[in-house]
Amino acid sequence: MSVYTNVLPHELDEFLENYSLGQLQQFAGISDGIENTNYFVTSSKGQYVLTLFEELSLEELPYFLELMAFFAEANIPTAHPVKDNEGNYLRVLNGKPAALVKRLNGASIDIPNEKQCSAIGVHMARMHVASSKFKLQRRASRGIDWRKQTAERVMPKLNQEEQALLQQELAYHDSTKLAELPASIIHADLFRDNALFIGDELTGMIDFYYAYNGSSLYDLAVTINDWCMNGDSERNKHNSAALLQAYQTVRPIEQQERDAWQTVLRAAALRFWLSRLQDKHFPRDGEMTHIKDPDVFKKIIEHRVNHIDELMEMWK
Numbered sequence: 623m624s625v626y627t628n629v630l631p632h633e634l635d636e637f638l639e640n641y642s643l644g645q646l647q648q649f650a651g652i653s654d655g656i657e658n659t660n661y662f663v664t665s666s667k668g669q670y671v672l673t674l675f676e677e678l679s680l681e682e683l684p685y686f687l688e689l690m691a692f693f694a695e696a697n698i699p700t701a702h703p704v705k706d707n708e709g710n711y712l713r714v715l716n717g718k719p720a721a722l723v724k725r726l727n728g729a730s731i732d733i734p735n736e737k738q739c740s741a742i743g744v745h746m747a748r749m750h751v752a753s754s755k756f757k758l759q760r761r762a763s764r765g766i767d768w769r770k771q772t773a774e775r776v777m778p779k780l781n782q783e784e785q786a787l788l789q790q791e792l793a794y795h796d797s798t799k800l801a802e803l804p805a806s807i808i809h810a811d812l813f814r815d816n817a818l819f820i821g822d823e824l825t826g827m828i829d830f831y832y833a834y835n836g837s838s839l840y841d842l843a844v845t846i847n848d849w850c851m852n853g854d855s856e857r858n859k860h861n862s863a864a865l866l867q868a869y870q871t872v873r874p875i876e877q878q879e880r881d882a883w884q885t886v887l888r889a890a891a892l893r894f895w896l897s898r899l900q901d902k903h904f905p906r907d908g909e910m911t912h913i914k915d916p917d918v919f920k921k922i923i924e925h926r927v928n929h930i931d932e933l934m935e936m937w938k
Contacts, residue, residue, distance in 0.1 A: 625651040626906060627659045627674045627716050634663070634672075637715050640706045641722065643667045657831065659718070662725065669725040670704060671828075674718040676906075678831060683719055685760045686830050687711040689753075689807065690723065696752045698745060699818075699826045701726050726826035728818030733857075734849050736864040737822040742845060743868030745824055746812065750838045751873055753807035760834040762810070764893055769795075776899040784920065791892050791923060798885050801878050808841035809833055813848040839879045842869065843890035846936075847922050862936045884933050887926050895919035 629637075635646055644666030652660040652671075659674040675683060687703045691711070694702040701723040703711040713720050731738060762768075773792055777785060809816070810832040818826035842865075850862040866875070898916035905913060926933070 625653070625659050625661075626676050627718055629659075629661060629672075629674070629716060633716060634661075637713065637720070638663075638665065640708075640713060641704065642707060643670070643704070643722075663722065670722045671701065671725050672715075672720065672722050674715055674720045675831075676718065678719065680712060680714075680719045682760075683712055683721070685758045686833060687721055688758060689756060689833055690830050692756050693749060693752065693827075698749050698752060699726070699824055700830070701826060701828055726818050726828065728820045728823075728825035730815045730817060731819055732814065733852060734814060734861060735822070736860055738819060738824070739849055739861040739865040740868035741819075741822065741824040742812070742817060742849065743865040743870075744872060745827065746809070746841060746845065747869045747872030749809070749827070750806035750841070756807055762834045762836055763832065764897065769893065769896060772896045772900050776896065776903055779899070779903040787920065787923065788895075791888065795885075795889060795892070800882050800885060803837040803839050803879055803882060803886075804876060805836060806838045806841075807833055808836045808838060810836065810841060810844060812841065812845045837886065838873070839875070839882060839886050840890060842866070843883075843886045844894075847887060847891050847894070847919075851922050851925070859932075859935065866936055883936075884926060884930060887933065888923060891919050891922040891926060895923060 629649075631646070631649075634649060638646055647664045647666060649661045649663045649672070652662060658676050658678075661672040663670045663672045678686075688711075690700050691703055693700040704722040704724060705711055706713060711721055734742075770792070773788055777788065780788065809827065809830060811829060812827060816827065816829045817824060818828065846862055846865060849865065850858045852858060869875070895916055898914050898919060901913050902916055
């Protein structure tokens with residue numbers, strides 16, 4: 623979430639005339655995240671998040687908005703999109719597709735504890751199980767082809783050590799053949815800044831705009847790589863175990879998934895190393911942008927390669 627497209631007060635006033643949300647009271651840009659333009663919007667009838675989509679098209683967006691509404695109505699803590707006076711979730715603002723969602727209570731956390739990791743595990747599993755009833759389908763926007771194209775683009779920008787690591791990981795994943803793993807709709811970006819808490823209670827999972835129909839284990843890997851890799855090895859171990867054990871109270875992990883765990887963790891880390899390298903070396907213009915450090919995921923890849931025994935310990 624960043625600000626690439628500026629919105630003026632009178633433009634937002636005109637936009638809100640299409641909704642029954644009362645009068646605009648205040649709004650402010652949100653600097654966290656990297657993909658879309660986001661504003662906090664307060665009207666006389668409530669608080670909302672306005673998103674202007676910088677990459678996704680009007681044709682692609684119904685999947686995400688319908689999905690968020692579906693999960694919210696299934697009592698999974700997600701932000702419900704707001705319909706306009708014509709019953710639509712989507713409109714256009716300043717030439718960009720735009721949507722409002724209800725703003726959830728709570729705040730993201732920097733250093734999660736075991737109870738918070740357990741909460742994420744339970745609700746992720748509930749989301750995966752519930753998604754079997756969602757009828758729309760979507761493929762990954764950052765799959766194998768994207769990985770190869772992005773690697774080729776960033777490779778000249780890297781030093782010799784980084785190039786060697788990237789080439790190693792590309793070769794590893796090209797040579798690794800995974801069995802077909804259990805699938806569901808996955809968030810694919812459930813980092814700490816995309817989860818809201820009040821104390822140890824999870825009040826919201828947000829920013830579903832990378833969601834697609836894919837491997838449930840991959841979703842777990844994305845989240846474990848962010849939530850349980852924060853410098854303190856003992857805390858990481860306990861947080862990983864708490865998250866995985868809580869997840870399995872809702873959806874047990876199959877043996878073939880456990881066998882694929884290292885490969886999927888490395889694939890998840892590679893995806894975010896590449897996207898952060900792309901954002902660093904080929905930044906987009908914006909008024910308020912947030913570029914995350916790619917070295918975080920370079921180090922996670924190295925750790926996953928060199929600590930195989932630790933990965934098996936997570937399941938005990």
